[in-house]
Amino acid sequence: MIQMIIEKLLDQVKLHFFVVLKWTLLPFALMFIVFWLGKSNGVEVSDLTRDTAAVLHGRPYDGMVSMIGLFLWSASAAICFLTYSIIKSENATMKGVFLYGGALSLFLGFDDCFQLHEEVFIHAFPFAEKLFYLVYIGSIVGYFFRFKDQLFETKFLFWIGAMSLFLLSVLLDVVDPFVSHQVYYEDCCKFAGIFLWFMYYANSAYLVLATEKAR
Numbered sequence: 001m002i003q004m005i006i007e008k009l010l011d012q013v014k015l016h017f018f019v020v021l022k023w024t025l026l027p028f029a030l031m032f033i034v035f036w037l038g039k040s041n042g043v044e045v046s047d048l049t050r051d052t053a054a055v056l057h058g059r060p061y062d063g064m065v066s067m068i069g070l071f072l073w074s075a076s077a078a079i080c081f082l083t084y085s086i087i088k089s090e091n092a093t094m095k096g097v098f099l100y101g102g103a104l105s106l107f108l109g110f111d112d113c114f115q116l117h118e119e120v121f122i123h124a125f126p127f128a129e130k131l132f133y134l135v136y137i138g139s140i141v142g143y144f145f146r147f148k149d150q151l152f153e154t155k156f157l158f159w160i161g162a163m164s165l166f167l168l169s170v171l172l173d174v175v176d177p178f179v180s181h182q183v184y185y186e187d188c189c190k191f192a193g194i195f196l197w198f199m200y201y202a203n204s205a206y207l208v209l210a211t212e213k214a215r
Contacts, residue, residue, distance in 0.1 A: 031049070034048050034049065065187060065191055066112070066187070068191070069112060069190070069191050069194045070109060070112060070113055072194045072195060072197070072198040073105055073106075073108060073109030073112060073113075073194060073197075073198075074105075074109060075198055075202075076101075076102070076105040076109075076197055076198045076201050076202075077102045077105035077106045077109065078102075079098075079102075079198075079201050079202055079205050080098040080099070080101040080102030080105060080201055080205070081098070081099070081102040082205075083098045083201075083205040083208060083209060084098040084099045084102065086209060086212065087208060087209075087212060088212060091208075091212075093147065093149075093150055094150055094208060096146070096147060097147045097150050097151065097204075098201070098204075098205070098208075100143055100146075100147070101143075101201055104139060104140075104143065105197070105201070107139070108136075111132070116132070133170070140163065154200070154203070154204045154207065155200065155203055155204070156200075158196050158197075158199050158200035158203065159196075159197070159200045161193075161196045162193045162194070162196035162197040162200060163193070164193075165189045165190070165192050165193030165196065166189075166190065166193040168189045169186050169187075169189035169190040169193060172185055172186035172189065173186050
């Protein structure tokens with residue numbers, strides 16, 4: 001048994017060592033850039049690598065719903081891009097549904113993770129947050145009208161539900177506080193919207209790939 005494991009490991013080293021080495025260098029290159037950026041800006045580099053709760057001396061469950069939301073954004077993007085790569089070329093329009101759906105998932109996930117429109121862009125120029133909302137709305141509207149025929153063939157109500165909850169979350173964010181726990185209700189709507197977004201693409205991918213397999 002041990003001899004077999006050693007032989008298999010040696011075979012892997014002979015066949016894939018340089019490929020694995022090449023891809024291993026990529027995360028280390030990224031960590032070098034992070035180190036350089038931290039030192040250049042007077043930031044403790046471990047603050048850029050550790051968990052947020054550890055850096056801020058918080059509890060492990062602080063922000064847990066937000067973290068689950070990031071998992072759902074990532075899962076949505078992965079499902080979309082994988083489905084895009086599998087769909088046959090003759091179904092080009094449906095490939096576009098998943099390609100741009102994956103790009104939107106990544107875009108919204110990055111914004112959610114790094115608070116781009118709330119903290120980062122707003123320091124770049126005064127109207128950055130409003131510009132983000134225009135980009136967001138324009139991307140969603142453009143996506144809808146570009147692929148509406150294909151979207152209507154899926155369980156489109158999931159997508160509409162997600163959009164409605166995102167809109168409600170934004171409205172709760174921009175209006176003055178009028179109820180207790182307003183941030184909680186805003187985050188509830190956003191999280192439910194992310195979940196429906198994930199469900200839409202997971203269900204659509206399943207149906208499309210099942211159809212592809214049946215052909």
